[in-house]
Amino acid sequence: MFSPRVQKLIDELSKLPGIGPKTAQRLTFHLLKLPPEEALPLAHALIEVKETVRFCARCFNLTESELCSICADPTRDRSTLCVVEEPADIISLERTHEYRGLYHVLGGALSPIDGIGPQKLRLAELSERVRAEGIQEVIVATNPNMAGEATALYIAEELRPLVEAGTLRITRPAAGLPMGADLEYADEVTLSRALAGRREIR
Amino acid sequence: MLVGRVRFLNARAQRLLEIELAEGVNIIVGPNGAGKTTVLEALYLLLTGRPLRAANIRDIITEGAEVLRIEADLAGPTGHLLAAAAYGRDGTRRLTANGARLDDASRWKESIPVRTFVPDDLRLIKGSPRRRREYLDGLASGREPEYSMVLRRYEEALAQRNALLRAPWGTGSSTEFTPWERVLADTGPDLCRMRADTLNAFVPAFQEMYARLTGEPGVSLHLVYRTNAWGLDSAEYRDRLRDMRAADRVRTYTQLGPHRDDIRLTRAGLDVREYASQGEQRTILLSLVLAEWLVCEQAGRRPLLLLDDVMSELDPDRRRRLIGLLLEGSQVVITTADLRYFESFELEKARIIRLRREESRV
Ligand SMILES: [Zn+2]
Numbered sequence: 001m002f003s004p005r006v007q008k009l010i011d012e013l014s015k016l017p018g019i020g021p022k023t024a025q026r027l028t029f030h031l032l033k034l035p036p037e038e039a040l041p042l043a044h045a046l047i048e049v050k051e052t053v054r055f056c057a058r059c060f061n062l063t064e065s066e067l068c069s070i071c072a073d074p075t076r077d078r079s080t081l082c083v084v085e086e087p088a089d090i091i092s093l094e095r096t097h098e099y100r101g102l103y104h105v106l107g108g109a110l111s112p113i114d115g116i117g118p119q120k121l122r123l124a125e126l127s128e129r130v131r132a133e134g135i136q137e138v139i140v141a142t143n144p145n146m147a148g149e150a151t152a153l154y155i156a157e158e159l160r161p162l163v164e165a166g167t168l169r170i171t172r173p174a175a176g177l178p179m180g181a182d183l184e185y186a187d188e189v190t191l192s193r194a195l196a197g198r199r200e201i202r
Numbered sequence: 203m204l205v206g207r208v209r210f211l212n213a214r215a216q217r218l219l220e221i222e223l224a225e226g227v228n229i230i231v232g233p234n235g236a237g238k239t240t241v242l243e244a245l246y247l248l249l250t251g252r253p254l255r256a257a258n259i260r261d262i263i264t265e266g267a268e269v270l271r272i273e274a275d276l277a278g279p280t281g282h283l284l285a286a287a288a289y290g291r292d293g294t295r296r297l298t299a300n301g302a303r304l305d306d307a308s309r310w311k312e313s314i315p316v317r318t319f320v321p322d323d324l325r326l327i328k329g330s331p332r333r334r335r336e337y338l339d340g341l342a343s344g345r346e347p348e349y350s351m352v353l354r355r356y357e358e359a360l361a362q363r364n365a366l367l368r369a370p371w372g373t374g375s376s377t378e379f380t381p382w383e384r385v386l387a388d389t390g391p392d393l394c395r396m397r398a399d400t401l402n403a404f405v406p407a408f409q410e411m412y413a414r415l416t417g418e419p420g421v422s423l424h425l426v427y428r429t430n431a432w433g434l435d436s437a438e439y440r441d442r443l444r445d446m447r448a449a450d451r452v453r454t455y456t457q458l459g460p461h462r463d464d465i466r467l468t469r470a471g472l473d474v475r476e477y478a479s480q481g482e483q484r485t486i487l488l489s490l491v492l493a494e495w496l497v498c499e500q501a502g503r504r505p506l507l508l509l510d511d512v513m514s515e516l517d518p519d520r521r522r523r524l525i526g527l528l529l530e531g532s533q534v535v536i537t538t539a540d541l542r543y544f545e546s547f548e549l550e551k552a553r554i555i556r557l558r559r560e561e562s563r564v
Pocket of ligand 1: 056057058059060061067068069070071072
């Protein structure tokens with residue numbers, strides 16, 4: 001067997017998504033072979049990111065301060081909120097330079113099979129924000145797969161009273177994103193077109 | 203596509219076997235224990251990714267061997283393809299097309315649909331409804347281009363709703379259920395309609411096949427579609443799901459829907475399972491398989507038909523009728539212990555592949 005320290009590294013690596021015990025072992029031996037000046041920057045980067053990066057207190061984007069750069073930007077349109085699954089989706093949408101509103105990161109999509117119910121996502125926070133910040137339009141840009149669609153319907157259902165009161169629009173980017181694709185991998189032109197052609201949910 | 207050369211290693215008693223299949227009828231002949239059925243098992247496993255009969259894949263691997271390998275040359279209008287699979291005793295599997303890795307066997311299922319008849323296997327008639335639903339799915343997806351996509355959506359939403367019914371965190375609130383129930387109500391009625399249409403269109407082919415095989419009229423035979431969701435439109439279906447939430451949570455599964463469909467096989471209105479002899483059930487099953495195969499053939503999909511030791515089951519008259527049918531197909535593999543079941547003019551039209559018991563120890 002391996003020494004306890006080596007085994008510990010293998011165990012830690014194999015906890016990462018998509019990494020099985022065999023890959024974890026290969027990575028560990030690779031790291032062991034590296035000279036310190038090549039292996040240690042990884043450890044330092046990990047420590048730094050965990051010590052400095054956190055979730056934005058308002059939208060749950062990644063940030064190194066209390067609020068992320070988008071929430072802190074006074075020129076953004078504060079009446080529109082774009083709901084996404086992950087922080088990476090914000091980067092894709094920002095690349096289009098089309099969208100000028102704020103964001104809200106859910107941290108995933110509804111999927112009971114994977115044990116993800118409404119309380120595992122930042123859905124209560126979303127409802128609260130929409131009401132407290134006087135949002136006029138919510139664009140639900142969850143992924144165009146079944147879990148993303150279901151999450152969009154859930155949000156529409158939750159906010160329905162505001163829509164019926166005439167104070168809120170809930171929209172979804174137009175079809176055109178390939179079904180089952182992740183927003184993260186969509187190109188800018190497709191995304192801009194989908195955003196421009198967004199439609200009311202139901 | 204057609205299957206040409208087939209080669210396999212470590213399948214049951216066969217350490218190594220290589221055969222060359224031809225277009226049309228192929229007859230594999232040999233004494234018992236020569237591995238005739240093993241050839242069908244290996245081909246079926248390679249092309250569908252599933253074991254033939256109830257066997258576990260592990261049971262097919264030669265005792266003492268670690269890996270079962272199966273390869274086949276597939277010839278189509280666009281050239282040759284080498285389909286290969288390796289199954290390990292430890293449960294690992296590796297499928298490749300010309301050496302490039304594949305996730306599953308669906309590519310082969312699309313290019314060569316496989317239909318089989320194994321006389322001892324009456325599960326389609328006697329087994330659980332799941333078998334008959336799979337049979338119906340096979341028929342419907344060949345007929346309705348969007349069927350497979352609708353079925354996949356239905357099954358995904360159903361799995362999500364069932365998980366929600368069982369979730370310890372589930373509150374039973376309406377907003378939790380509606381997203382999944384909407385998908386079920388969108389796809390469920392479509393599935394029922396496509397399944398019923400498919401079956402209605404198929405019954406005449408089945409009756410005709412029975413008549414061609416037996417020389418007796420088949421009009422009294424019927425396939426009756428059974429579903430608990432008949433006649434509901436999307437809105438009614440949604441209301442029903444909503445009304446059943448509480449009861450479904452107690453049972454921890456969704457009761458309404460085509461995932462619980464079944465087919466009843468009847469003759470003169472009576473259930474074949476109860477009112478037909480074992481031999482008659484086999485004949486009916488063979489007619490079902492042949493009818494589905496011929497429908498697939500007529501749709502230009504060029505299926506591969508595998509028949510295990512079917513000749514010993516039939517009287518001489520039905521044998522002649524069966525071979526006549528098989529000669530219409532693009533590719534058939536039939537096993538037999540005795541070539542005397544065939545007429546010489548039939549043998550002339552077929553490729554004969556002889557297996558000897560000694561070959562299993564090469
Ligand atoms: Zn923010």
